[in-house]
Amino acid sequence: MTQIYKKEFKCTLCGNLSTHEVIISTNTLGWPDLDTRPSEMARSTMYAWIQRCPSCGYCAPDISEEVAKAAKVIQGNVYREQLENPDYPKLANSFLCWSLIQEISEQFSDAGWASVHAAWACDDRDSVKSGKLCRMRAAHLFLRAREKGQKFAKGVGTEEALILTDILRRADQFEEALTICEEALTKGADENVKKLLEHEKTLIEEQDTSVANQSTILFAKVFQRMEEKGIKKKVFTKEELHALTKESEDDS
Numbered sequence: 681m682t683q684i685y686k687k688e689f690k691c692t693l694c695g696n697l698s699t700h701e702v703i704i705s706t707n708t709l710g711w712p713d714l715d716t717r718p719s720e721m722a723r724s725t726m727y728a729w730i731q732r733c734p735s736c737g738y739c740a741p742d743i744s745e746e747v748a749k750a751a752k753v754i755q756g757n758v759y760r761e762q763l764e765n766p767d768y769p770k771l772a773n774s775f776l777c778w779s780l781i782q783e784i785s786e787q788f789s790d791a792g793w794a795s796v797h798a799a800w801a802c803d804d805r806d807s808v809k810s811g812k813l814c815r816m817r818a819a820h821l822f823l824r825a826r827e828k829g830q831k832f833a834k835g836v837g838t839e840e841a842l843i844l845t846d847i848l849r850r851a852d853q854f855e856e857a858l859t860i861c862e863e864a865l866t867k868g869a870d871e872n873v874k875k876l877l878e879h880e881k882t883l884i885e886e887q888d889t890s891v892a893n894q895s896t897i898l899f900a901k902v903f904q905r906m907e908e909k910g911i912k913k914k915v916f917t918k919e920e921l922h923a924l925t926k927e928s929e930d931d932s
């Protein structure tokens with residue numbers, strides 16, 4: 681269950697007081713999407729991940745905390761335009777503004793993630809075109825993070841490749857996605873990550889830009905079951921997957 685309370689925050693940049701919702705606890709039921717977006721209920725708490733000062737427009741996870749260069753960035757034209765960009769949902773604009781602040785500070789991993797969150801906010805409003813632009817921005821920032829040796833995923837490099845592949849695929853950038861995916865597959869990834877990468881490759885080859893959920897592939901036992909049964913398929917319907925999962929669970 682998600683528990684939320686309202687708290688007053690003093691903007692570090694302009695001193696204005698405003699009330700924002702804070703998540704005390706939440707939970708997830710089910711598998712995350714391939715780009716790591718959590719399942720419900722955490723999925724619906726995104727509005728509390730970012731705050732926007734109603735007075736000066738400073739956007740940050742906590743507007744009472746000062747961040748290097750933020751005071752200057754929020755006065756810039758790029759920031760002001762993004763803050764009120766009518767092509768994006770308001771929540772996506774807040775995430776993108778935070779992404780701009782992080783980018784100027786060369787925090788490319790955080791800047792990339794803020795853009796991914798903006799993409800999810802677009803998905804929720806069916807803003808396909810804006811979501812694609814957010815993903816292209818995220819991929820660009822993650823590539824810069826890689827160049828700078830900044831990690832943007834917890835695991836080994838192949839997990840980063842998986843996230844990047846999924847973001848590029850969902851942004852219609854199939855060629856780039858395939859290059860990164862194939863390169864990662866040759867690098868001796870962990871078995872689960874490898875299966876996810878192979879699944880990504882199939883989706884790229886089918887030019888499928890829809891959201892993919894880890895549940896379709898990550899269940900090691902399900903794969904074992906598939907091998908036992910000689911099943912070669914990589915993509916399943918919900919019903920097929922449910923049946924395979926259930927059989928595997930019954931075995932253990």
Ligand SMILES: [Zn+2]
Nearest residue numbers: 691694733736
């Ligand atoms: Zn402010």
